[in-house]
Amino acid sequence: EVQLVQSGTEVKKPGESLKISCKGSGYRFSSYWIGWVRQMPGKGLEWMGIIYPGDSDTRYSPSFQGQVTISADNSVSTAYLQWGSLKASDTAIYYCARLTSGSHSPQEYWGRGTLVTVSS
Amino acid sequence: QSVLTQPPSVSGAPGHRVTISCTGSSSNIGAGHDVHWYQQLPGTAPKLLIYVNTNRPSGVPDRFSASKSGTSASLAIAGLQAEDEADYYCQSYDSSLNDVVFGGGTKLTVL
Numbered sequence: 224e225v226q227l228v229q230s231g232t233e234v235k236k237p238g239e240s241l242k243i244s245c246k247g248s249g250y251r252f253s254s255y256w257i258g259w260v261r262q263m264p265g266k267g268l269e270w271m272g273i274i275y276p277g278d279s280d281t282r283y284s285p286s287f288q289g290q291v292t293i294s295a296d297n298s299v300s301t302a303y304l305q306w307g308s309l310k311a312s313d314t315a316i317y318y319c320a321r322l323t324s325g326s327h328s329p330q331e332y333w334g335r336g337t338l339v340t341v342s343s
Numbered sequence: 344q345s346v347l348t349q350p351p352s353v354s355g356a357p358g359h360r361v362t363i364s365c366t367g368s369s370s371n372i373g374a375g376h377d378v379h380w381y382q383q384l385p386g387t388a389p390k391l392l393i394y395v396n397t398n399r400p401s402g403v404p405d406r407f408s409a410s411k412s413g414t415s416a417s418l419a420i421a422g423l424q425a426e427d428e429a430d431y432y433c434q435s436y437d438s439s440l441n442d443v444v445f446g447g448g449t450k451l452t453v454l
Contacts, residue, residue, distance in 0.1 A: 259442075260389075267345070267448040268381070268389060268432050285441050318388055327436045327443065329379035331400070333388040 227250040227257075227319055227334035235309050235341045242266060242305035243337045245319030250299035253277040256322040258305050258330055259293060264313045271274045271317075274302060282326060346371060347433050347446035354452040355423045363449045365416045365433030369381050371444060373414035376436040383430040383448075387394055392431070393418065420451070428453045 230244040246256065259271040272283035276295040283293070297303040302312050302319055318332035348366040358364040365378065372378055378391035391400055393409040396416065406421045418437075420427055433446040 267430075268383075268434075268445045270443040270445060271436075285440065286442070311395050320389075323394065329374070329377075329391055329394040329434070330381075330389070331394075335388050340436070 225321065225332045227321060227332055229317075229319060229334040229337045232338045232340075237341055237343055238308050239341075240307055240338065241309055242303050243317060244300045245304075245334050247300045247302070247321065249327055250321075252295075253297045255324075256326055256328070257268075257295065257302040258320050258322055259291075259302075260318045260320060260330070262318065262336075263314045265277075265283050271304070273322065273328070276300075276302065279303065280329060305330070309339075310342050312333070315339060344413050345421060345447040346437055346440065346444040346449070349431075349433060349446040351365065352450045354454055355420075356454045357423050357425065359423050359450065360419060360421045361423060362420075363418045363433075363451070367414050367416075367435060367437075370415075370439035371435045371437040372411065372416055374438050376438070378409070378411050378416040379434045381432045383432065385429065389432065392430070396406050404439060415424065423453050425453050429453060430432045 228246045247297045253276045256273045258273040261269040273307045274293045292305045318333045321332040322328045323331045376396045379390040382392045383389045396411040409418045430448045
């Protein structure tokens with residue numbers, strides 16, 4: 224069974240750094256793109272970017288380029304999303320999702336989401 | 344403002360049929376890029392409902408169907424049930440933006 228298990232809720236202050244995780248199981252982690260999606264409170268879904276763990280090919284949405292870093296570690300079947308300096312506007316739920324095949328393919332399996340709250 | 348435009352809300356009575364539109368442009372849906380649909384039940388992660396324009400993943404009831412024409416796509420839900428009450432999102436790729444884009448989402452209320 225394919226599963227994506229995300230790290231737990233985070234409460235941070237503006238300016239702090241953060242790295243959240245998404246651990247895949249039940250499939251060959253290196254062979255499928257993993258994407259990250261943001262959902263701000265009461266708002267819709269926003270595409271952030273994707274990574275192919277097999278070769279670390281990473282592609283960012285222009286809206287998020289330079290704002291976050293997506294990475295992956297095949298040895299622990301885990302993808303990461305990180306911030307160097309959080310802002311209050313980063314408060315959101317962040318979902319990871321496994322794509323079905325290519326980089327533009329749909330997101331077939333989803334994690335439950337990580338709630339990130341940034342507040343002073 | 345989303346690149347793909349969806350109505351903010353739709354509603355229908357149990358047993359009835361509703362449709363949700365997703366209007367794009369010549370750089371996304373009109374360019375031939377595939378459209379996918381997601382269902383997000385309250386307080387849960389999104390779920391893939393329709394992929395590559397018209398296909399249902401295993402386990403999705405055939406009450407859900409979708410179509411695509413020109414620069415638009417639509418999702419139809421027949422035989423509405425209370426459990427269908429959720430937010431629905433369309434998704435495609437935009438060649439001009441070089442970005443995957445979501446519609447703004449549509450809240451379905453089952454009356």
